[in-house]
Amino acid sequence: xxxxxxxxxxxxxxxxxxxxxxxxxxxxxxxxxxxxxxxxxxxxxxxxxxxxxxxxxxxxxxxxxxxxxxxxxxxxxxxxxxxxxxxxxxxxxxxxxxxxxxxxxxxxxxxxxxxxxxxxxxxxxxxxxxxxxxxxxxxxxxxxxxxxxxxxxxxxxxxxxxxxxxxxxxxxxxxxxxxxxxxxxxxxxxxxxxxxxxxxxxxxxxxxxxxxxxxxxxxxxxxxxxxxxxxxxxxxxxxxxxxxxxxxxxxxxxxxxxxxxxxxxxxxxxxxxxxxxxxxxxxxxxxxxxxxxxxxxxxxxxxxxxxxxxxxxxxxxxxxxxxxxxxxxxxxxxxxxxxxxxxxxxxxxxxxxxxxxxxxxxxxxxxxxxxxxxxxxxxxxxxxxxxxxxxxxxxxxxxxxxxxxxxxxxxxxxxxxxxxxxxxxxxxxxxxxxxxxxxxxxxxxxxxxxxxxxxxxxxxxxxx
Numbered sequence: 001x002x003x004x005x006x007x008x009x010x011x012x013x014x015x016x017x018x019x020x021x022x023x024x025x026x027x028x029x030x031x032x033x034x035x036x037x038x039x040x041x042x043x044x045x046x047x048x049x050x051x052x053x054x055x056x057x058x059x060x061x062x063x064x065x066x067x068x069x070x071x072x073x074x075x076x077x078x079x080x081x082x083x084x085x086x087x088x089x090x091x092x093x094x095x096x097x098x099x100x101x102x103x104x105x106x107x108x109x110x111x112x113x114x115x116x117x118x119x120x121x122x123x124x125x126x127x128x129x130x131x132x133x134x135x136x137x138x139x140x141x142x143x144x145x146x147x148x149x150x151x152x153x154x155x156x157x158x159x160x161x162x163x164x165x166x167x168x169x170x171x172x173x174x175x176x177x178x179x180x181x182x183x184x185x186x187x188x189x190x191x192x193x194x195x196x197x198x199x200x201x202x203x204x205x206x207x208x209x210x211x212x213x214x215x216x217x218x219x220x221x222x223x224x225x226x227x228x229x230x231x232x233x234x235x236x237x238x239x240x241x242x243x244x245x246x247x248x249x250x251x252x253x254x255x256x257x258x259x260x261x262x263x264x265x266x267x268x269x270x271x272x273x274x275x276x277x278x279x280x281x282x283x284x285x286x287x288x289x290x291x292x293x294x295x296x297x298x299x300x301x302x303x304x305x306x307x308x309x310x311x312x313x314x315x316x317x318x319x320x321x322x323x324x325x326x327x328x329x330x331x332x333x334x335x336x337x338x339x340x341x342x343x344x345x346x347x348x349x350x351x352x353x354x355x356x357x358x359x360x361x362x363x364x365x366x367x368x369x370x371x372x373x374x375x376x377x378x379x380x381x382x383x384x385x386x387x388x389x390x391x392x393x394x395x396x397x398x399x400x401x402x403x404x405x406x407x408x409x410x411x412x413x414x415x416x417x418x419x420x421x422x423x424x425x426x427x428x429x430x431x432x433x434x435x436x437x438x439x440x441x442x443x444x445x446x447x448x449x450x451x452x453x454x455x456x457x458x459x460x461x462x463x464x
Contacts, residue, residue: 072091072092072328072329073088073089073090073091073092073328073329073330073331074087074088074090074091074329074330075088075329075330075333075464076088076330076333078333078337078454078455078459078462079451079455082123082124085124085125085330085334086124086125086126088330088333089125089126089128089129089330089331090126092125092128092129092328092330092331093128094127094128094129094130095128095129095130095327095328095331096129096130096131096132097129097130097131097132097155097156097323097335098132098134098139098153098154098155098156099114099118099131099132099133099134099154099155099156099157100134100135100136100137100138100139100140100145100148100154100156100157100158101114101133101134101135101136101158102136102158102160102316103135103136104135104136104137105135106133106135108293109289109348109349109350109352109353109441110289110346110349110353112345112349112441113342113345113346113348113349113441114133114342115133116342116345116441117131117338117339117341117342117345118130118131118133120338120341121334121335121338124334124338125330125331125334128331129331129334129335131156134154139153139154140153140154140157142160142163143163143164145157145158145159145319146159146164146167146213146215146319148321149213149214149215149319149320149321149322150213150214150215150321150322151322152321152322152323154321155320155321155323155324156218156318156319156320156321156335157318157319157321158316158317158318158319159316159317159318159319160314160315160316160317161315161317162175162250162314162315167213168209169209169395170205170206170208170209170395170396171206171209171220171221171315171317173390173393173395173396173398174196174199174200174203174206174221174398174401174405175221175223175312175313175315176252176312176386176387176389176390177199177387177390177401177402177405177406178192178196178223178310178312178313178315179252179256179309179310179311179312179383179386179387180310180383180387180402180405180406180409181309181310181406181409181410182306182307182308182309182310183226183305183310184413184423185226185354185423185425185426185427185430186351186416186421186422186423186430186434187413187416187417187421187422187423188226188413188423189224189226189347189350189351190347190412190413190416190421190446190449191409191410191411191412191413191416192223192224192226192313192409193222193223193224193343193347194408194412194450194453194457195405195406195408195409195410195411195412196221196222196223196315196405196408196409197219197221197222197343197453197457197458198404198408198412198456198457198458199401199404199405199408200220200221201220201457201458201460201461202404203396203401203404205395205396205397206220206221207220210319214321214322215319215320215321215322215324216319216320216321216324216325217317217318217319217320218318218319218320218335218336218339219316219317219318219339219340219343220317221315221316221317222315222316222317222318222343222346223313223314223315224343224346224347224350225287225288225289225314225350225353225354226287226288226305226310226313226350226427227253227285227286227287227310227311227312227313227314228285228286228287228288228291228303228304228305228311228368228427229246229283229284229285229286229303229304229305229311230283230284230285230286230291230296230300230302230303231244231282231283231300231302231303231304232276232279232281232282232283232299232300232301232302233282233302234302235283235302235304235371236371236372236375237371237372237374237375238260238261238374238375238378239261239374241260241261241262241375242261242262243262243263244261244262244263244282244283245262245263245265245280245281245282245283246262246263246264246265246281246282246283246284246285247264247265247266247267247272247275247281247283247284247285248264248265248266248285249285249314250312250314252312252386253285253311253312255382255385255386256311256312256379256382256383256386257285259378259379259381259382260375260378260379261378262283265281267280267281272284272294272296273294273295273296273298273299276296276299276300277299283300284296284300285311287314287350287353288303288350288353288354288356288357289349289350289353291303291353291357292353292356292357292360293353295360297357297360297361297363297364297366298360298364300366301360301361301364301365301366301367302361302366302367302369303357303361303366303367303368303369304368304369304370304371305368305369305370305371305427306370306371306375306376306379307370307371307373307376308376308380309376309379309380309383310379310383311379312386318339318342320335329463329464332463333462333463336461336462336463337454337462340450340454340458341450343450344443344446344447344450345441345443347443347446347450348436348441348442348443348445348446349441351430351434351436351438352438352441354427354430354431355430355431355434355438358427358428358429358430358431359431367428368426368427368428369428370426370427387402390402408457412453412457415449416449419449421449
């Protein structure tokens with residue numbers, strides 16, 4: 001297919017400091033942004049066995065993105081009613097699109113978000129568009145998702161670009177900016193998500209980097225689920241870090257660990273639970289979906305966040321393949337709209353995992369807590385060095401990006417608080433004060449705010 005976006009050359013730039021030690025297959029927790037150590041090609045199946053997740057295999061994508069002729073339909077406005085949206089599809093022939101997700105199975109808080117996305121697209125298109133969900137690794141391995149999108153095996157795919165730092169240097173540099181500022185349980189989490197969304201959609205370089213590979217970013221970079229540190233024993237101050245073996249997930253996180261006085265290490269992902277049991281690792285950087293999903297509260301019942309600063313976030317991206325420009329306009333518009341609703345639902349899923357983690361550590365006799373001031377000061381110092389290098393990148397106007405990102409995060413946090421999304425407690429007691437329904441996949445509590453956020457942060461990229 002001929003894309004309407006012309007590729008441009010992006011220089012190779014600095015060596016990727018965000019390198020992850022990645023497998024070639026991926027499960028739900030990986031695309032929430034955390035990965036563990038060097039993995040073998042068969043790591044996913046071992047993980048599935050270890051934590052009870054099933055990988056749903058898929059056959060060949062076949063006629064991905066192809067429709068049997070028919071009309072091109074009509075454009076519709078974002079926010080149009082169900083009836084108005086379905087009417088735009090009156091002349092569109094039924095079409096099936098192949099989507100490889102970041103979840104290993106449809107169950108679990110995150111897996112449910114993909115099924116809801118597929119269901120919504122089918123309903124709002126009047127049954128004209130079917131999203132064929134293929135679970136992680138079933139069509140393309142982790143480092144082959146971009147190739148599968150370009151060659152037509154996939155129409156939609158979820159990519160963790162930190163596994164390919166040399167191929168996506170701009171994206172990785174932008175993610176380094178996530179060490180700026182601090183995240184609070186609710187307003188800060190929302191702000192970080194929408195702030196990164198706004199800053200990336202306003203940056204042509206990220207679209208150019210993807211266009212070079214013949215793919216289109218629908219969600220260029222998404223960070224959700226705040227990174228904390230899981231430990232087998234209580235840790236409070238910098239002095240407690242001396243000699244600790246700490247699992248980091250990127251070069252940036254390794255720098256952060258070393259700045260605290262710990263030793264950055266890696267272990268096989270499938271062996272992490274046992275590594276805690278045997279004392280091979282003392283702590284691991286993780287987000288709640290990984291922490292809870294792997295049952296780590298049983299062996300590492302102490303989970304800490306820094307105060308007034310950040311560990312590096314783990315990103316994901318939702319991309320469209322070479323079939324994108326050939327799809328009828330209302331199909332592209334609907335998918336674009338619903339993928340941002342998926343982002344909202346994913347934030348809600350992260351909140352559900354946080355609540356489950358809190359209950360898990362309580363049962364194990366541990367706690368979700370905050371490091372003392374000495375840890376925050378050491379982390380803040382190294383983060384300043386990381387940002388200094390990030391803003392000096394010559395791949396794009398990195399300094400301008402970071403300035404816009406930090407301003408957007410501040411703006412969205414202020415708007416979240418003004419809209420009632422106040423942090424009325426801590427990470428530890430999140431389930432006690434969060435007003436949304438943590439017992440289900442429904443993200444209705446966030447719907448109105450995220451709809452407005454989409455218009456402001458990403459509406460300019462909607463297909464027209």
